[in-house]
Amino acid sequence: MQLHSLAFDVSHTLAGGLVLISFLMLYQDRLYSLLNVFALHAVVLALSVAWQAFIQDAPHLYVTAAIALVFKAIIIPVALHRIVQRLGIHRDIEAAVGIGPTMLAGMGLVALSMVLMLRVTPEADPLAREDLAFALSVVLLGLLVMVTRRNAVSQVVGFMSLENGLVLAATGAKGMPLVVEISVAFSILIAFIVIGIFLFRIRERFDSVDVSTLDDFRGERR
Amino acid sequence: MTGLSFDPAAAVLWIPAASALLLAALPDYRLTARLNIVASLATFVAALSLFLIDRPPPGAYLLVDDLNIVFIVLNTFVGFTTSIFSAGYIAHELETGRLTPVYLRFYHAMYQTMMFGMNLAFVSNNIGLMWVAVEVATLTTVLMVGIYRTHAALEAAWKYFILGSVGIAFALFGTILVYMAARPIVGEGPDAMVWTVLVGQTAKFDPALLNVAFVFLLLGYGTKVGLAPLHAWLPDAHAEGPTPISAVLSGLLLNVALYALLRFKILLAASPGAIAPGPLMVTMGLISVVFAAFMLYRRRDIKRLFAYSSIEHMGIIVFAFGMGGPLANFAGLLHMVMHSLTKSAIFFAVGHISQIKGTQRIARIRGLTVTHPALGWGLVVGVVAIAGLPPLGIFMSEFLVVSSTFARQPLLALVLVFGILVAFGALILRLTNVAFGEPRGSKAPADASYLPMFAHLALVLIAGIYFPGPLVDWFQHVARLLG
Numbered sequence: 250m251q252l253h254s255l256a257f258d259v260s261h262t263l264a265g266g267l268v269l270i271s272f273l274m275l276y277q278d279r280l281y282s283l284l285n286v287f288a289l290h291a292v293v294l295a296l297s298v299a300w301q302a303f304i305q306d307a308p309h310l311y312v313t314a315a316i317a318l319v320f321k322a323i324i325i326p327v328a329l330h331r332i333v334q335r336l337g338i339h340r341d342i343e344a345a346v347g348i349g350p351t352m353l354a355g356m357g358l359v360a361l362s363m364v365l366m367l368r369v370t371p372e373a374d375p376l377a378r379e380d381l382a383f384a385l386s387v388v389l390l391g392l393l394v395m396v397t398r399r400n401a402v403s404q405v406v407g408f409m410s411l412e413n414g415l416v417l418a419a420t421g422a423k424g425m426p427l428v429v430e431i432s433v434a435f436s437i438l439i440a441f442i443v444i445g446i447f448l449f450r451i452r453e454r455f456d457s458v459d460v461s462t463l464d465d466f467r468g469e470r471r
Numbered sequence: 472m473t474g475l476s477f478d479p480a481a482a483v484l485w486i487p488a489a490s491a492l493l494l495a496a497l498p499d500y501r502l503t504a505r506l507n508i509v510a511s512l513a514t515f516v517a518a519l520s521l522f523l524i525d526r527p528p529p530g531a532y533l534l535v536d537d538l539n540i541v542f543i544v545l546n547t548f549v550g551f552t553t554s555i556f557s558a559g560y561i562a563h564e565l566e567t568g569r570l571t572p573v574y575l576r577f578y579h580a581m582y583q584t585m586m587f588g589m590n591l592a593f594v595s596n597n598i599g600l601m602w603v604a605v606e607v608a609t610l611t612t613v614l615m616v617g618i619y620r621t622h623a624a625l626e627a628a629w630k631y632f633i634l635g636s637v638g639i640a641f642a643l644f645g646t647i648l649v650y651m652a653a654r655p656i657v658g659e660g661p662d663a664m665v666w667t668v669l670v671g672q673t674a675k676f677d678p679a680l681l682n683v684a685f686v687f688l689l690l691g692y693g694t695k696v697g698l699a700p701l702h703a704w705l706p707d708a709h710a711e712g713p714t715p716i717s718a719v720l721s722g723l724l725l726n727v728a729l730y731a732l733l734r735f736k737i738l739l740a741a742s743p744g745a746i747a748p749g750p751l752m753v754t755m756g757l758i759s760v761v762f763a764a765f766m767l768y769r770r771r772d773i774k775r776l777f778a779y780s781s782i783e784h785m786g787i788i789v790f791a792f793g794m795g796g797p798l799a800n801f802a803g804l805l806h807m808v809m810h811s812l813t814k815s816a817i818f819f820a821v822g823h824i825s826q827i828k829g830t831q832r833i834a835r836i837r838g839l840t841v842t843h844p845a846l847g848w849g850l851v852v853g854v855v856a857i858a859g860l861p862p863l864g865i866f867m868s869e870f871l872v873v874s875s876t877f878a879r880q881p882l883l884a885l886v887l888v889f890g891i892l893v894a895f896g897a898l899i900l901r902l903t904n905v906a907f908g909e910p911r912g913s914k915a916p917a918d919a920s921y922l923p924m925f926a927h928l929a930l931v932l933i934a935g936i937y938f939p940g941p942l943v944d945w946f947q948h949v950a951r952l953l954g
Contacts, residue, residue, distance in 0.1 A: 365683065369677075369679035369682070370651070370677070370679075381648075381651065395637070404633060412640060419643075419647050422650055422651050424654065424659030426597075426661040427597070430599075431602070431643065437610075438639075441614075442636075445628075
C-alpha cells in the first residue's frame with residue numbers, strides 16, 4: 250500500500266468515476282443530456298487510460314486514450330447531436346422500464362460484478378482485480394442502458410458506454426497486446442453504427458428511429 | 472522462409488484481401504462477378520494445398536493445424552460455390568432493379584472482405600486477432616444484409632448489428648479474462664494471447680477466472696452461433712439479405728463462431744480445476760434444437776424457415792461437441808460439414824425460386840416440381856437431407872450423435888430425438904406444400920446455375936453412402952484433438 254498507493258488510488262478513482270457516470274446515464278430522460286453524460290464518460294475513460302499508460306509505462310496506450318478523447322468524447326457526441334437535431338427527436342426518451350426499477354437493477358448488476366470478479370480473482374494483483382470489477386460493472390450498466398431504451402440513438406450510446414467498459418478492462422490488464430488495434434476496431438464499428446443511423450433516416454424516411462416501430466415492418470407479422 | 476516459397480496459410484488471407492481491393496476499384500459488374508469466382512477458386516485451391524505442403528510451425532499470429540484445415544477447406548469451398556451462384560443471382564437482381572451497379576461493386580468487395588475475415592479467424596493463433604477477425608466478418612455481413620435498403624432489410628441489419636455487437640463485446644471481455652488468467656503464468660505481453668502457448672500451460676491457470684471467461688465467451692460467440700435464446704438476429708438477417716449471403720451466413724459464418732468456441736473449449740478442457748464446458752454447451756444446444764423445431768411450424772417465409780432450421784442444426788452440433796468424446800466430436804464435425812453443404816445448397820435453390828416467384832412467402836409457392844423440375848427436385852433432395860432422412864449425409868451424422876448420446880445419457884438423447892422429429896415434421900409439411908400440388912405463381916423458366924446446388928447435394932449423398940477411409944481417419948484424429 251505504500252509505494253504504489255497513489256497510482257492505485259488515482260486509477261481506482263477514475264474507474265469508480267466511470268461506474269458512477271454510467272449510473273448517471275441510466276436516468277437521463279433527454280437525448281441531449283444523455284449525449285453530454287456520454288461525452289463525460291468518454292473523457293473520464295481517456296483520463297483513466299492515459300493514467301494506465303503512465304503507470305504501466307506503456308506509451309502505446311496513449312493512442313487508445315487519444316482515440317477515446319477525440320473520437321468518443323468529441324466527434325461522436327457532436328455527430329449524434331446533429332442527428333438528433335435533424336431528426337427532431339430531442340423530446341423525452343421513452344424508457345421501457347421506469348427509473349426506479351432501472352436504478353435498482355443497476356445496483357444489482359454492480360453488486361453482481363463485484364461479487365463475481367472479486368471472488369474469482371483473489372490472487373491477481375489488487376489493481377487489475379478491482380479494475381476488472383469496475384469494468385464489468387460498466388459493461389453491464391451499458392447493457393442495461395441498451396435494454397431499457399427503445400430509441401436507436403440511445404441504444405448506440407448504451408453500446409458505446411459498454412464498449413468503454415471493455416477498453417477499461419483491456420487497459421487494466423497489464424501488458425495486454427492488441428489493445429490499440431482492438432480500440433481502433435471498435436471505433437470503426439461505432440462509426441459504422443452512427444453512419445448507419447444517419448443513412449437509416451435520411452434515405453429511408455422512417456417515421457421515427459424508435460426501434461419498436463421498426464418491428465412492425467417485419468416480414469412475418471403481416 | 473524465403474520470399475519465393477509459397478505459404479498457403481498466408482495465401483488464403485491475401486488472395487481475398489487483394490481481390491477485395493481490386494473488386495472495389497473495378498466498375499463493370501460482369502467482370503467483377505467473374506473475378507469474384509476466380510478469386511474464390513484461387514483461395515479454395517490455396518486452402519487445398521494446405522494438405523500437401525509442410526506446415527509452418529505455429530507463429531505468434533498464424534497457426535495451421537489439423538483442426539482448422541477442415542474448417543478452412545470447407546469455408547473456401549462453400550465460398551467458391553456460392554460465388555458461382557451469386558453471379559447468376561445478382562444478374563437477376565440487377566435486371567429487376569433491386570440492386571444497382573454501384574451496390575454490386577460494394578457487394579463484391581464486401582464478399583471478399585468477409586472471406587478474408589473468416590479465413591483470418593480460422594488461421595489466427597492469437598485469441599485477440601481471432602476476435603478482431605470475427606468482428607470483421609460480422610461487420611461485412613451486416614452491411615450486406617442491409618444492402619436492399621428496404622425497411623425490413625434495414626431493421627434486420629440493425630438488429631443483427633446490435634445483438635452481434637453485444638455478443639462481440641462479451642466475447643472480448645472473455646478474451647481479456649483469459650489473458651488475465653494466463654498472465655501470471657505465461658508472463659506479460661503477446662505470448663499470453665497465443666493459443667498454442669496457452670493450451671500447453673492451461674493446467675496452471677487460475678480455474679475460477681477461466682470459468683468466468685468461458686461463460687462470457689459462450690454467451691458472446693454463442694450469440695454469433697445463433698444459439699437460443701441469443702438467436703434473435705439470425706432469422707431476420709437470413710430473410711432480408713441477398714440469398715447468397717443467407718447461404719454464407721448459415722453455411723460458414725455460424726461455423727466461424729463455433730470454431731472460436733471450440734478453441735476455448737479445448738483450453739478449458741486442459742485445465743483440471745475448471746468447470747467442464749460440456750454441460751453448458753449441451754444445455755444451450757438442446758434448448759436451441761427444441762425451440763427452433765417448434766418455431767419451424769409457424770414460419771410463413773421460406774428463408775426464415777431455413778434460418779430456423781439452421782438454429783436447430785447448430786444446436787445439434789453444439790450439443791455433440793458438448794457431449795465430447797471421440798465419437799460425439801466426430802459426429803459433430805461431420806454434422807457441421809454436412810449441414811454447411813446442405814443448407815447452402817438449399818439456399819441456392821430458394822434464391823432462384825424466390826426470384827422466379829417474386830416472393831418469399833411459402834403460401835404463394837406451390838408445385839415447384841411441376842413447373843421447375845430441376846429446382847423443385849433439388850429443393851426436395853436438400854430438404855430431405857436436412858430433415859435427416861437416409862441415405863444422405865446428415866442422417867449418418869445425426870444417427871451418430873444420437874447413438875453416441877444414448878450410450879451415455881439416454882435422457883438427453885430422448886430430448887434430442889424429440890427435437891429432431893418435431894423439426895422433421897415441420898420441414899416435410901412445408902416441403903410438400905412448396906414442391907408438389909397445383910402450381911402457383913410465375914412459371915417463368917429459371918435462369919439458374921444448377922451446378923453449385925447439385926455439386927453440394929452430390930457430396931452430401933456420397934458422404935451418406937460412402938465416406939472415404941482417409942477422411943474418416945482425419946476426422947477421427949481431429950475428434951480426438953477436441954477431447
